[in-house]
Amino acid sequence: MHKINIDGQTVEVEPHRQSSTEKTILEVAKSAGIYIPTLCYHPALEPYGACRLCLVEITKPEWKEWSKLVVSCAYHVENNLIVKTSSEKVIKARKFILELLLARVPESDVIQKLANQYGITKTRFSSSLNPEPPTLNCILCGLCVRVCDEIIGENAICFAYRGANREVMAPFNKPSEVCLTCGACAFVCPMGAIKIEDIVDIRKISISKTEASLVRCKNCGVTFTALPVSEKVKKKFQTLQELLELCQKCRRKKTIEKLSYGPMAIRNI
């Protein structure tokens, strides 16, 4: 067992064979009930370390008082590790990061709220972004790009340009041809910067600029997903064709009907 000390609390972690598959500090802290703020982290995705908000101070008995700051989302735990999640050093660094984020997206509620928690209402920095302030509350955490790559597998959007000009967009900033309009990007965005618009029978995703038609439930007629999503899922789950024509509610009803020996049973519930 690895013995780790987080904010004075001793936590035991089962070691893994490879150090790269070891749990991260963030995961261990979370299971110990210790809160560490994050923006670019999502449990379903590989750690990325972009927002730097989750940094913590680590040391070991043999380091002779020496300590360093690491991003807890990407740092794998080791035996005898001593972690401080809210030491003076950590708070100072985190405040600095929040000031930088505030300079980038001054209008964002999410960042304002986080910054206020650390007593920050103003930033010393001015943004070199054009237009200023930016119309899009994007902090370039990369969650949308990563979910589209790692989970959806379509790679519809990417980071384009670099430095102060870095932006998330579909290739050539034109409507993406591969975007399924599934909305996973909007779902993971911590800033609420990506918009999904469902207007009558059309879904539009702001970041990929893609439009697709919506699918209606065969049973009750509500729109419940976009056509490209439905087609992809149907291809993947050949045996579930019938259920995939239905919205979530009707799908559940249908499943219960099957489980409870026919439609008579469901009427009696």
Next chain:
Amino acid sequence: MKDIFNKYEKKDENILGLLEDIQTEFNYLSEENIRKVAEAFGVPLSRIFGISTFYKSFSLTPKGKHIIWVCSGTACHVRGAPKISDRLTQLLGIEPGGTTPDNQFTLETVNCLGACALGPLVVIDGKYHGKMSVDKIEKLLQDYK
């Protein structure tokens, strides 16, 4: 175009080399060519687009026949590089990063060319012209017109 493509094995590490060759050959990366690279390597289009926009040596719009670099590194800067760059903007009617409408010249500033002793430095089509001045640049430009 086919020759450039066949030069490389379709491995990820060859993407940059191929893009560089296309940039040299056509003076820019066209949308069509970026799509071809993505298809040939079986890599998402978004990734090739990301690479194409990341590196400064790639351009998505056609560059001019002659490419002028004005060094704006520290040594050249203190020796008057901004004045030379301003003069070129005046003479060509384009800001750094721009290309003249007749596609003859592209003006760019670069951060350091490692020849600080020659500063202020201007490079035209790969040829170094050191100890440049506002008067000299006007004469030099005539040679390329």
